[in-house]
Amino acid sequence: MDKRAMDVIEADVVVVGGGPAGIHAALAAGRLGARTVLIERYGFIGGMSTAALVFPWMTFHTTAGKQVIAGTGQEMVDRLMELEASPGHVRDTCGFVHTITPYHPEVYKVLAVDMLREAGVRMLFHSFVDSVKMDGDRIESVTLTSKSGRIEVRGKMFVDTSGDADLAYSAGAPCLKGRDGDYLTQPMTMKFRMRGVDLGKVKQYIIEHPDEFYYKTPIDELPDLYLSAVQGFYKHWKEAELPIKRDQVLFFSGPEEDEVLVNMTRIQGLDGTNVEDLTLAEELGRKQVLMVAKFMKNSLPGFEKASISQVGAQIGIRESRRIDGQYILDMDDVVQGRRFDDVIARSGYPIDVHAPSDNSVLVSWIEGDGAYDIPYRSLLPKQIENLLVGGRCISTSHEALGTTRLSPSCMATGQAAGTAAAMAFQQDITPRDVSIPALQARLREQGAILN
Known part of the structure; x- marks a missing residue:
């Protein structure tokens, strides 16, 4: 019996994973005019925010109440408020952070797709990346297993927002897992x-x-x-x-x-x-x-x-694989509120590490103005020239992941990764060679807060 020919899709930017990071990466790349494809394994997007019921979003502010995350994430909140699907940022009445942001997940699923459609993003749901084709140190394409058979998606730039660094790992990028020494990760939770x-x-x-x-x-x-x-x-x-x-x-x-x-x-x-x-x-x-x-x-x-x-449709995963990138954001960077010349996002959420083996939670508060920088280098894996990473699997230590894994931070790093991917494609350069001042200017134009 003849085998059905594999379908081929051509793209400028390919985003793998439709969680908060993937949505905002694809949105940013599409709005900059790049032909963007978003690949998602479920029949809906939102990642842990929808599939695992991670609710509410925590947090767009510092513990003192200063907003440090905005951009397309804030735009999403504003549009949810217009649809009466979110009260916006409200006080956290357990007092752990200053604000949290409730939202209606079913409205969020629809709104996110509407926004991606507006940006010209092509979405492939019910699709799972099962192999990666390399050309030297560049990703040439990914092959999907889907309801309609196998599909090859070719791209110039790729963004891994899978949460588990699936694409980076499959492409051969060095990855980390768990804490140093025993590789144990934070526990999973069924919400x-x-x-x-x-x-x-x-x-x-x-x-x-x-x-x-x-x-x-x-x-x-x-x-x-x-x-x-x-x-x-x-x-x-x-x-x-x-x-x-x-x-x-x-x-x-x-x-x-x-x-x-x-x-x-x-x-x-x-x-x-x-x-x-x-x-x-x-x-x-x-x-x-x-x-x-x-x-x-x-x-x-x-x-x-x-x-x-x-x-939840699936269990919530706080931590799995993450890339060993050009810079590993660590606990001291967070606690000391460190600033970086290549900042592409900020966060005010403290380190919050659920113990891998006992019943405790490690909490470390941020000094100074209550926020820290996330550097662009933490979005860049080693060895793969046309790949960026956003969301939970950026390059951090086990402890620093206890803050960067939160959804608003993932939105911000996703927006930065998608913006940089589109810029690299348009200039025919590698993401590593993207001008930091130009990238930061683009992000500020999109409403991101970098200072």
């Missing part, structure tokens, strides 16, 4: 939503029992604030003695008025790039969801009539 929650009753309990909640909870302001986040219920969690290595209850309100997003399951010691480990993680994560939901309904005030309304 879920519950409806029927009486948030007024929850708020009243917090006001009356402040010692049972996170020490930075703005108790005195709570009567006048929308209850966006809750961290604590320490007594209830300890008494439950559930077999989950976590030390507290954590949930976020929305998108509906009686709904919360629960972030409490924890699957440790498994590798997010290993199919057997992922299979086990999905199994264990869903069992933990049922366990946690039963505990909340039976033990927490305000949850008496609550029930599960949604569970």
